[in-house]
Amino acid sequence: MKKTVFVGAFAATALVSGLAHAQSTLEQVQSRGELICGSNTGQAGFGAPDANGVWQGFDVGFCRALAAAVLGDSNAVSFVPLTSQTRFSALNSGEVDVLARNTTWTFVRDVDLSMTFVGTNYYDGQGFMVTRDLGVSSALELDGATVCIETGTTTELNLADYFRVNGMSYEPVPVDTAAEAQQQYLAGACDVYTTDVSALASSRASFAEPGDHVILPEVVSKEPLGPVVRHGDDQWADIVQWTLFALIAAEELGVTSANVEELKAGSNNPEINRLLGTEGGLGSMFGLDDDWAARAIAAVGNYGELFASTIGDQTPIGLARGLNAQWTQGGLLYAPPFR
Amino acid sequence: MASTPDPRTASSAHAKRTFHPSMLLYDQRYRSITIQIFALFVLMLSAAWLIDNVINNLRLAGRTFSFGFLSQSAGYDINQRPIEYTSQSSHGRAALVGFINTIILAILGCVLATIVGVLAGVLRLSKNWIVSRLVTVYVEIFRNIPTLIWILIFGAVMAESMPAPSSFRGDDPASSMLFDAIAITNRGIYVPSIMFTTELGALPLGPVAPSLNWILVLGVIIAGIFANAALIRHATRVQNATGVRPKTWWKSILILFLPVIVIFIALGAHLEYPELRGFNFAGGTHLRNSFLAMWLGLGFYTGAFIAEIVRGGILAISKGQSEAAFALGLQPGKTMRLVILPQALRVIIPPLISQYLNLTKNTSLGLAVGYMDLRSTLGGITINQTGRELEGMLLLMGVYLAISLTISGLMNVYNSRVKLKER
Numbered sequence: 001m002k003k004t005v006f007v008g009a010f011a012a013t014a015l016v017s018g019l020a021h022a023q024s025t026l027e028q029v030q031s032r033g034e035l036i037c038g039s040n041t042g043q044a045g046f047g048a049p050d051a052n053g054v055w056q057g058f059d060v061g062f063c064r065a066l067a068a069a070v071l072g073d074s075n076a077v078s079f080v081p082l083t084s085q086t087r088f089s090a091l092n093s094g095e096v097d098v099l100a101r102n103t104t105w106t107f108v109r110d111v112d113l114s115m116t117f118v119g120t121n122y123y124d125g126q127g128f129m130v131t132r133d134l135g136v137s138s139a140l141e142l143d144g145a146t147v148c149i150e151t152g153t154t155t156e157l158n159l160a161d162y163f164r165v166n167g168m169s170y171e172p173v174p175v176d177t178a179a180e181a182q183q184q185y186l187a188g189a190c191d192v193y194t195t196d197v198s199a200l201a202s203s204r205a206s207f208a209e210p211g212d213h214v215i216l217p218e219v220v221s222k223e224p225l226g227p228v229v230r231h232g233d234d235q236w237a238d239i240v241q242w243t244l245f246a247l248i249a250a251e252e253l254g255v256t257s258a259n260v261e262e263l264k265a266g267s268n269n270p271e272i273n274r275l276l277g278t279e280g281g282l283g284s285m286f287g288l289d290d291d292w293a294a295r296a297i298a299a300v301g302n303y304g305e306l307f308a309s310t311i312g313d314q315t316p317i318g319l320a321r322g323l324n325a326q327w328t329q330g331g332l333l334y335a336p337p338f339r
Numbered sequence: 340m341a342s343t344p345d346p347r348t349a350s351s352a353h354a355k356r357t358f359h360p361s362m363l364l365y366d367q368r369y370r371s372i373t374i375q376i377f378a379l380f381v382l383m384l385s386a387a388w389l390i391d392n393v394i395n396n397l398r399l400a401g402r403t404f405s406f407g408f409l410s411q412s413a414g415y416d417i418n419q420r421p422i423e424y425t426s427q428s429s430h431g432r433a434a435l436v437g438f439i440n441t442i443i444l445a446i447l448g449c450v451l452a453t454i455v456g457v458l459a460g461v462l463r464l465s466k467n468w469i470v471s472r473l474v475t476v477y478v479e480i481f482r483n484i485p486t487l488i489w490i491l492i493f494g495a496v497m498a499e500s501m502p503a504p505s506s507f508r509g510d511d512p513a514s515s516m517l518f519d520a521i522a523i524t525n526r527g528i529y530v531p532s533i534m535f536t537t538e539l540g541a542l543p544l545g546p547v548a549p550s551l552n553w554i555l556v557l558g559v560i561i562a563g564i565f566a567n568a569a570l571i572r573h574a575t576r577v578q579n580a581t582g583v584r585p586k587t588w589w590k591s592i593l594i595l596f597l598p599v600i601v602i603f604i605a606l607g608a609h610l611e612y613p614e615l616r617g618f619n620f621a622g623g624t625h626l627r628n629s630f631l632a633m634w635l636g637l638g639f640y641t642g643a644f645i646a647e648i649v650r651g652g653i654l655a656i657s658k659g660q661s662e663a664a665f666a667l668g669l670q671p672g673k674t675m676r677l678v679i680l681p682q683a684l685r686v687i688i689p690p691l692i693s694q695y696l697n698l699t700k701n702t703s704l705g706l707a708v709g710y711m712d713l714r715s716t717l718g719g720i721t722i723n724q725t726g727r728e729l730e731g732m733l734l735l736m737g738v739y740l741a742i743s744l745t746i747s748g749l750m751n752v753y754n755s756r757v758k759l760k761e762r
Binding site for chain 1: 399402414415416417418425426427498499503505525526616617618619621628629706707709711715719720723724725726728
């Protein structure tokens with residue numbers, strides 16, 4: 001039995017990676033007619049199915065934009081829910097084409113795990129959430145607390161570092177998914193729930209009494225979250241990367257889902273013309289047609305529209321733009337020029 | 340060649356015929372060897388193909404094959420630490436912590452499953468209708484619902500229905516500790532732990548450094564058990580020689596318990612009670628939810644199977660055996676202990692080995708409730724943080740294989756001791 005498993009594991013590794021290298025990712029996606037996007041197991045606002053089973057959210061919106069750019073149909077995408085433990089194996093084995101799932105860009109993941117991080121779609125940091133009646137106002141008062149933490153995340157490592165550096169002890173309660181963490185936290189099996197601040201806000205919005213929970217002011221790490229693709233397929237990495245840049249640039253240039261059709265007819269701003277494919281012929285340089293960016297923007301709107309409709313301050317998640325504002329607004333979003 | 344007559348070939352007419360390649364397939368003497376060699380060749384070829392493919396694909400993905408990550412700093416914390424471990428310790432040490440946690444769970448799980456199983460197996464044969472039906476309900480419910488579900492149920496019951504540590508706080512708390520010593524909370528059960536005022540230090544055994552105090556206590560207990568066995572053998576000899584069995588029970592109690600009590604007093608053993616401090620209880624031993632869920636889930640699930648094995652073993656002994664024992668005037672208890680069980684064990688042990696192996700391998704479900712066993716540390720967090728899936732999984736397979744083979748080896752030794760002696 002053991003031997004069979006052993007050989008089976010080898011065979012699976014060999015076969016899966018064998019297939020993954022046979023064709024370029026773009027060819028695979030196009031011949032399949034569908035994009036496979038690695039998503040969250042359910043993080044309201046970022047990636048979760050709605051009441052009708054349709055995936056909605058900020059990361060999901062990015063995948064839809066990518067599907068619109070590559071296949072011309074923002075619905076030609078299927079979402080594979082992945083836990084923080086399974087996400088990298090799923091991407092590496094070719095199970096998903098792109099991972100858009102609150103994944104932090106780190107050196108080890110980029111270099112040693114052979115991932116390609118194409119950019120940052122959300123600048124985040126790790127925070128702590130506690131119940132209001134605990135009476136805690138700073139993370140430095142958490143010595144001895146029981147902390148719920150998703151395993152296989154960077155937050156797990158930051159947590160260990162933060163408590164060690166500040167000479168505090170804690171009791172980790174490792175959980176597999178955000179849903180499980182929320183359940184344990186609400187049951188009181190842990191005092192503190194720690195993860196990226198955006199995910200904390202998203203969790204809190206889904207609680208019955210959001211007002212009973214506070215997110216502590218300390219942000220203990222940098223968590224640049226962004227889409228990830230497999231290492232080694234530069235063409236596909238470029239497509240994913242520039243789709244993200246197209247959404248960001250569109251906001252900067254004032255292109256929205258409402259006026260994109262009108263602007264596509266031609267404008268007097270050459271950068272908009274190149275972005276929307278009226279001139280320059282940029283799309284054909286990486287194997288798409290020239291309308292790719294226009295389709296992506298028409299499907300989900302520009303970065304600002306996507307942000308506002310999924311996680312912005314008008315939504316239950318209620319996140320401010322903060323670091324995620326355009327560079328012209330004092331934020332960090334900065335798309336390289338389209339030329 | 341043919342000119343020198345060989346007595347062996349001369350006797351057989353067939354052997355004189357010269358060898359022909361077709362004989363490899365059509366001659367019964369060679370056919371099985373041909374097939375075996377061919378099968379071996381195919382097996383080796385496919386193994387080579389698989390390994391070559393893995394090497395190639397690792398190279399294409401720009402990955403290397405190395406166990407160097409085991410000496411790198413792990414960076415994550417583990418809640419249940421039977422040995423010294425901090426987030427600065429290496430991945431190898433994290434794996435060792437997980438391994439020890441796996442062993443702890445496997446041993447305690449097997450003990451619980453055996454106790455529950457033997458009790459339930461015997462009780463299911465009870466003539467009392469209510470008792471036997473209740474046990475039937477237990478067996479059927481537990482073995483017909485998957486282990487994982489039971490583990491999750493026990494975990495959820497602990498987390499959702501027990502009071503939070505904060506409800507023990509204040510002058511008139513909503514919850515209070517059992518006997519002022521045991522706190523049952525939604526984060527697990529805190530029980531008093533035994534501490535020593537005199538510390539003899541630790542035994543330097545490489546990475547694990549067990550406390551000398553406990554080794555001493557364990558040694559005294561084991562010595563007591565052996566001494567007691569010698570006492571009972573002596574009593575049997577006296578009984579065989581004189582027909583009168585000397586009273587041994589008070590000597591047994593003395594031998595088994597007195598030395599342990601003496602050593603506890605000498606080392607200044609005392610209980611450390613859990614007390615509410617800050618967010619949680621401190622002091623005492625913390626049996627975490629994850630551990631309790633795994634232990635109870637695995638113990639009761641496997642116990643249901645063991646109950647059926649025990650029942651089957653007892654039923655396999657023919658009724659004539661107990662009737663004969665009764666005819667000799669043996670009481671029912673002695674009949675069970677001296678006549679039925681020794682014979683039933685022969686039937687029970689082999690399937691029991693499988694159940695122990697099952698339980699041990701099922702400890703790898705620990706990740707579901709966050710129990711930090713080998714699968715969760717080495718096979719979970721370490722693989723995830725370092726990205727060494729292939730190396731980690733190979734190591735994991737090797738370790739589980741070694742554990743399973745050890746258990747099955749030990750149980751086979753025991754089995755050969757109780758099996759039917761053919762004289």
